[in-house]
Amino acid sequence: MTRRAAAAALLVTLLAGCAGPEAMLDPFGPSARNTALLWWIMFGMGTAVYVVVMVLVVLAFRRGRRRPADDPALAARDEDTSPVNRRLMIFGGIVGPALVLLVLNVISVPMGMAVGDRGASAEGVEGFAEEDVVVNVTAELFWWRVEYPGRDVITANEIHIPAGEQVRVRLTSQDVIHSFWVPKLAGKIDATPGHTTELVLEADEPGRYRGRCTEFCGLAHAQMIIHVVAQERAEFDAWVEHQQQPQPQPPTERLEEGRQVFFGSSCVYCHTVDGHGPPNQIGPDLTHLASRETIAGGILPNNRGNLAGWIVDPQAQKPGNLMPGTQIAGEELDALLDYLESLE
């Protein structure tokens, strides 16, 4: 292999280490970009420190290998015979690290503060302008409930935000501790029962950004995915307006039949459509199910096949999730699927 090919191969490897749907070094928002820059600064500093120390180690071993066993210096009782030791320990052990850490602190603290307000959040939406977007996210075993206070929108596993704007995400949990992380946009923050934490999300440009639960939360922890959908402001407003609409009475007999199946089965113990269902809202709200791109906690594309498999045997797709399988088959299942697919 030529040197150029080797360099190219190395570059490709490095790039492969940076790209991917959940890659934090491929940032699409100011917060993640800030942190990616911080990483590359630290990578440079860390590499320099490591190389210097390893060079000293190699030098030390070369010296040590060459010195004969009967060197009189070895028998010296005074431990500080060699000034090289004092230099190594004072400069390598104290002065060097202190300087490097001071520089790193001076760089990293302002960058940390610049990431924006984080941490505990006050209740309510006071202090926000009407057009500001605030999202309340409740992490549940093993999906995300997404609500827009003041906008009367509720959805699941998908957060729509206007691109180029700061969006406040306020997190809490109903059950165990989860953590919310969309690597291309911002760092993670925990969702803890009894606490509300807050995070600012901002996406540079429209797109879909994938994230996941990062605090171990039980059996289906690996399959608790969140998608952030950044849209142009007009598109976002249209989406909000659409989500605010109630579902019309089913226009066809076929859909009415599916609706009957839905409300006649165990689905309604946990799910609602247009507020019809259990008062305590156990599972995701299905009013606009068909407008979402994924189901099952963000792991499956929302299509007919997946929907059918999920309804009949959810444990096969996502072991440990809380949804029981439903005994619906044949014609009834078809009608139900038709109905669910109509819930735009």
Next chain:
Amino acid sequence: MSAETTVLHEADYAVLDRTWDRKPGLRGWLGQCNHKTVGLRFIVTSLFMFLLAGALALVMRMQLAVPEANVTTPEVFNQLFTMHGTLMMFMFVVPMFEGLAIYFLPLQLGARDMPLPRINAFGYWAYVGGAGLLLTSIFFGAVPDGGWYAYVPLTTAEYSPGLNLDFWLLGVTFVEISAIVASIEIIVLIFRSRAPGMTLARMPIFAWANLVTSGMILAAFPPLVAASLLLEVERKLGTAFFDAARGGDPLLWQHLFWWFGHPEVYIQLLPGLGILAAVIPAMTRRRLPLRWLVVGSFIAIGIVSFALWVHHMYATGIPTQALQFFGAASFMITIPTAVIIFAYVGAVWTGHVRWTVPMLFAVAFLVVFILGGITGVMVAVVAFNWQIHDTYFVVAHFHYVLFGGSVFPIFAGLYYWFPKLTGRQPNRAAGLWAFWLMFIGFNVTFMPQHILGFLGMTRRLWTYEAGLGWTIWNVISSAGSGLLGLGVLISVVAFAVAWRRGEPCGDDPWQASSLEWSLPSPPPNENFAHLPVVTDQEPRWDAGSRPHPHETTAWYQELASPPEGQREAVLTTVADARPQAIVVLPGHSLWPLWLTLAILVGLVGVLFDLYVVAIVGLVGIFVTLVGWLLPDSLVDARPAADDDAPGDPAATGGGRR
């Protein structure tokens, strides 16, 4: 001086040997409390735990090698990573360090035994009892699955209704008690049982490392015991310490856990640095430079490590300004660590390096641990931590720190002291194969995990989908883990073979400086027939420090030929190690074992909600404690015959009758 000098009677080796030997039969075997037996039991048991925990990791790497593999179910995977972490942290590293300290510290300090031998034996039985309880969970299909830091509320009865977490809480707590007991024992040993003349300034760094570690254990483990009891009470009786809905707070657990958990990281590092402070001077024939600075650095690490616990909690929503403080505190600990590392580098620089297997493992420490330390500084940076917290970057980081700072030094220590344990050397070729496989395998396993972290792979995922760019790095990592496992296996086989059939290597194959190498290998039952008198930090490199028949006193002679059956040891002062008294140490006892069994009965009663059994256990604890304290086992101290001897016996020349 010469006129008063008396020639010491030949030590009565036969009497000493009988006195310090164990009793015959199974009862004798079970009732042993000599530090060499207890230490070796700790070492062998913890090595078994290491193999077990490593095997669990290999299964995890098989499951994670490719997307959507089906080697394990999610239930089993959660049990695998929980037990891997728990066994490695609680059942391997800490007990292994305790075992090495219990075996070798008395030899290095010139003592005949630990000062509280029965409590020492109890420490071992408590460890076996706790580990046994934890491992029994497999027979009840209730292997713990809440992760090694068992965050509430996931681990409360509501979300983990099985017995899994009860096994974890009770088993781990019992092992913690074992560690606390061992720490008390080690502190008393270091302060009161050093050979005459071994002032604190002349004490080996290995002892300093263990002294600081033991102090840290005393400060860090009781809060975890308390937290575990709170959680167990919450699970069994429905209290609300951690329940947000009833006024408790789940974050309380995290503060309590990391108050233990962060010092724990250094508890697993300092004894490793201590081992290297024995290995590196021996392999370079060079004293550690600036010894006072090294000792001060150990103490500084011990103190500062208690100011860092929040750096595991950056993502919990604590205000950013507060986090910056913990970030800066985390930076600070770099300095004493760097001082210690450069002391080792300096010893190499100005020494005569020998390429032995222990030295290779010391080099592996330098290469691996320093990298882990650098990523550790990065992880402590608040904004960066928000991104990489709980990802494989962190997994890679702490394996670099723990493998570099604990496992490589442990193997350096095992290869270094194996000749002392057995009088034999393990096969050098096997040692080299083991070293290179472990070193290369380790890096191939964990280097790609840094990249996986950048690609968004988080911890404790039992599966992942294709298309995330993770597959290639996982394949490499899993392949590396196979090499690593093979290397460890070769080491263990080499030790096992060499135990009986290794090449005899004499008493001191390394020409090392500390006192254990002045003894035959393996050391005799009583360790030192003639107590050494120490005049230097490196007693074996200083002619004056050998056991010196002409510089002795009456009590000294008496110690060499005690009355039949009296395990006599000398008690010295804390700072300058002047002899103060001869103490008769208790020997053989089954009470530590009975006490452990009684505690186990109590724990099993609590575990299965059989409160009658729990009360039986409680009564048993009381009965065995009374039995233990019956007069035959009371320590009988009497003043040394010449405790009016002024100053250091070595300095005065002794010899007064």
